[in-house]
Amino acid sequence: MAFGLVKFDDKPKGLFGRVRSAMEKWTVAQGGADLEARLARLVAPRNEYGVDPFGLDLEFAKAAIAPVLWLYKSYFRVETHGISNVPAGRVLLIANHSGQLPLDAAMIGTSMLVEAEPPRVVRAMVEKWAPTLPFVAPFFARVGQVVGTPENCRRLLNAGETIMVFPEGVRGLNKTFDKSYQLQEFGLGFMRLALETNTPIVPVAVVGAEEQAPAFFDFKAGAKLLGFPALPITPTLVPFPLPTKYHLHFGAPMKFTGKFDDEDAELERRVREVKQEIQRLLDAGKSSRKSVFF
Numbered sequence: 086m087a088f089g090l091v092k093f094d095d096k097p098k099g100l101f102g103r104v105r106s107a108m109e110k111w112t113v114a115q116g117g118a119d120l121e122a123r124l125a126r127l128v129a130p131r132n133e134y135g136v137d138p139f140g141l142d143l144e145f146a147k148a149a150i151a152p153v154l155w156l157y158k159s160y161f162r163v164e165t166h167g168i169s170n171v172p173a174g175r176v177l178l179i180a181n182h183s184g185q186l187p188l189d190a191a192m193i194g195t196s197m198l199v200e201a202e203p204p205r206v207v208r209a210m211v212e213k214w215a216p217t218l219p220f221v222a223p224f225f226a227r228v229g230q231v232v233g234t235p236e237n238c239r240r241l242l243n244a245g246e247t248i249m250v251f252p253e254g255v256r257g258l259n260k261t262f263d264k265s266y267q268l269q270e271f272g273l274g275f276m277r278l279a280l281e282t283n284t285p286i287v288p289v290a291v292v293g294a295e296e297q298a299p300a301f302f303d304f305k306a307g308a309k310l311l312g313f314p315a316l317p318i319t320p321t322l323v324p325f326p327l328p329t330k331y332h333l334h335f336g337a338p339m340k341f342t343g344k345f346d347d348e349d350a351e352l353e354r355r356v357r358e359v360k361q362e363i364q365r366l367l368d369a370g371k372s373s374r375k376s377v378f379f
Contacts, residue, residue: 180193266371297327
């Protein structure tokens, strides 16, 4: 995506303005001048009306990143491996999903801001049910996240953006601990879009999220009552994340050719290649780490 100077009000007004100003200062305090310069290079894509068509607000996002940056640097102490593999321009980041809460997505997104070159806002394709939660839809939109429909993804890729997709969906996010580091079934949609838009795929393996909130079982009756796709029961009863150490492993870009409207069997073959590479990165990353927490 394009980059340029981002300016912020010198004197925010009202309670919200004061809170936002304090959060912006927290962001800069954690990342220093280097992060401030990185954030200043970001600019949201704009339509003919001068705004991002999906609602991204970089001024809001600069403040909102503060607690996520604290999680990244101080709580999960994220280490990246191979992040230089992510090319500039449009790209699909395809990752495993786990941990009951989508903190793995937040950590990948933060790595693209603070460590990737060029820095960029990652647009995650979120589950359709998530924006139905109170206050979630406007917040997600303002920090750049988008409901995961094929049309939304296609528009963003054609605009040259970085897209993050978890093909396991809630199957991966809410799996029980006995299935940790075992990839669940992948959807095919991301491969169709990669072929249609000629977009490279970067496989990403997240090591550490599996242990942050291990689930004993899925309380299906409770999930149905609340309207959730799943309700995993963890040792603390709620999915409060433990301070596990995250390792993000970025593989080499994978480029596929062929027809996007091929039969599912043909697409499944290509998807299987991506899945196998993520599993390989997971296995290697899990074997090489010295501790779950340190």
